[in-house]
Each structure stands twice: as structure tokens, then as C-alpha cells.
Amino acid sequence: MYSEYGRTRTALKRGSATPDEAQVNLYGYILETEYGMSVAGYYLAQVHPEGDAPRLISCPRMDAEMQAIHEYEFACGRAGPSTAGELAPFTLL
Helix, strand or coil: HHHHHHHHHHHHCCCCCCCHHHHHHHHHHHHHHHHHCCCCCCCEEEEECCCCCCEEEEEECCHHHHHHHHHHHHHHCCCCCCCCCCCCCCCCC
């Protein structure tokens, strides 16, 4: 479990995923595991006054990495078990 989390952190630090991509994936993971919602794709919107037009940037899915982080945090007592359902709370202990 820790080694999987360690590999996830190493991959994020190496630049195979940006912090923004990881954050979008975490939000998607919470929506899917805690609220029973289905997320079809992850995107970042880039809007800047000096840009020509807004951009929509597709983010890769990082399901295994998010699962490893959740398992690690659960094992450390900092997160509760997944309780998928429409009104299920996402709790940090």
C-alpha cells in the first residue's frame, strides 16, 4: 500500500501529471466514490485576458493513483471508508 502511494507521489513529482490534473482527478474521485456520480471526462478551463480565446484542456484519468492515495490516507486514519451514495458524506478524520 505505501509503496503504491510512494510511486504515485514520485510520478506526480516527476511531472507525469501536473498538480492541476491531480486536483481535477481528486474531485472526480470524490464525486464517483462518495456521491455515486459518473464522470465522463476531466478538463481544465484556461481563461486569460491576454489569450486569444478560452481553452479546454483534457486531463488524463488517474484512477489507480487516486485509489492508492485514498487507501494510504485510510490506513493512516486520516480518511474514512468510501460510502458511495447520493447523499454520502466525504469525511476526513
